[in-house]
Amino acid sequence: MTRVLRNYVGGEFVDGASSFEKISPVDGGAVATVHEADAVVVDAAVAAARAALNGPWGRSTVAQRAALLRRIAGRIEERFEDLLAAEVADTGKPIAQARKLDIARAAQNFRSFADTIAAEGLDSYLTDTADGGRALNYAVGKPLGVVAVIVPWNLPLLLLTWKVAPAIGCGNAVVVKPSEETPSSATLLAEIMAEAGVPDGVYNVVHGFGTGSAGELLTTHHDIDGVTFTGESRTGSSIMKAVAPWVRPVSFELGGKNAALVFDDADLDRTVEGLGRSIFTNTGQVCLCTERVYVQRGVFDEVVARLAKLAAEFRPGLPDDPLTTMGPLISQAHRAKVLSYLSLATRQGAECVAGGGIPDMPSALSEGAWIEPTLWTGLDNATAVMREEIFGPVAGLVPFDTEQEAIRLANDTKYGLAAAVWTRDLDRGHRVAQRMNVGMAWVNAWYLRDLRSPFGGVGLSGVGREGGRHSMRFYTSPTNVCVRIAGGGDD
Ligand code: NAD
Ligand code: 6OH
DSSP, X not given: OOEEEOEEETTEEXXXXXXXXXXXXXXXXXXXXXXXXXXXXXXXXXXXXXXHHXXXXXXXXXXXXXXXXXXXXXXXXXXXXXXXXXXXXXXXXXXXXXXXXXXXXXXXXXXHHHHHHHHXXXXXXXXXXXXXXXXXXEEEEEEOOEEEEEOOSSXXXXXXXXXXXXXXXXTOEEEEEOOTTOOHHHHHHHHHHHHXXXXXXXXXXOOOOSTTSHHHHHHTOTTOOEEEEESOHHHHHHHHHHHGGGTOOEEXXXXXXXXXXXXXXSOHHHHHHHHHHHHHGGGGOSTTOEEEEEEEHHHXXXXXXXXXXXXXXXXXXXXXXXXXXXXXXSOXXXXXXXXXXXXXXXXXXXXXXXXXXXXXXXXXXXXXXXOOOEEEESOOTTSHHHHSOOOSSEEEEEEESSHHHHHHHHHOSSOOSEEEEEOSOHHHHHHHHHHSOSSEEEESOSSOOOTTSOBOXXXXXXXXXXXXXXXXXHHEEEEEEEEEEOSTTOO
């Protein structure tokens, strides 16, 4: 029997008017029946969040909220195996990866933001006035209010908690809309929130799709105060339009078409290992994944050969098989999109040097969304394959001659999320990284995170930054108080 997942509103699990099936990307079987939130449920969730803000939660202190975030982190660790099972059932990702990255980061997100809010200082200025006196300005950071949190399916719990932790830490109430592909961990988190003592209405979950469903109902709701969204650039654009009538603040972490730049002095062992992780982690379904690799001509053939060998060594399989090193894509629909780029690459003149199709799988897994890690050479930077986000375990490799040319090729994109520079020359590492038109550039590393640093992108890759105090800026709304201190008693 499949599980039934309900919406979570004001501390209660509630049905929706209709339901949909969540399908496993591993074998095509049913994972869960999910209650879809209609307008009545979304309204109730927003109202529950508003009521929480108007109650004792609205008067909670930073110290109380920091303690609460730490309790949530502790409870996540106690229910680690439940969350792991939920996440793996939805995504099919190898358990070892979900254990190390996805679920572990959920607890870290809460702890990190507990530290951030507890350490936040007062934003204050002393101003000289014309009469020789002074004025004291200080800004009181108040919660933004009811925050709509809309997240994708690739790192479901990690990305959800990356937003929910600072939102709650800053005293907001949230209505979360997880992806229709990954409804399980957000629902389980509702139980964890209740167990940790989060007041009713502070964390609400509405299930469903985007357009014409819970996502749109939430972003067009008249009583939300802001939207934080992670997902596709096109969806970000729709949400921006949806909130325009109310001029609501948004924070968007969107797609990428990220470049790696490999110089001929790079440590090739570290570089190829790093490239492999950056292209293939989570079956290429991380917004930060590299899909364009620019390699200096002198080492091009060697990098291609070594990376192709590494790609061929990946083993698709069941999440709990210790030998599995690559899971499926999230769904058949997403695989159809990735496969369409595989055939387009060939039509656009690519030479496929690794993968290129669907791997042979045992018959029990034949309905899964499996795909081969794929590498191409011979693609021009102007081709759709090199310009559009594919979001699969794929990359095109292109040679370059000079540093200037590498910078120009890497920056020749409408996206601007991340880049990775591989070189032993640290002057060049800094120089090139600083010239990348992106939110995040790594040198001799990829996806190495400090949760206090600004995370986000430019261009089609997003609006705003989150992380540490950058998150606090989005999740709070300051009121500046200016107190005149008259000078000398002659005023
Ligand atoms: P998506 O944009 O299709 O969906 C994301 C979420 O938005 C889902 O919950 C979906 O139901 C909802 N949604 C869709 N249309 C909506 C609408 N009109 N109104 C309101 N909500 C709507 O993205 P996805 O396919 O789930 O995720 C993959 C994409 O996410 C990729 O483009 C990837 O690059 C991006 N992503 C970016 C980051 C980042 O930090 N920059 C992180 C993870 C994923
Ligand atoms: C995108 O798929 C990954 C985003 C990662 C983060 O937001 C993070 O905090 O690590």
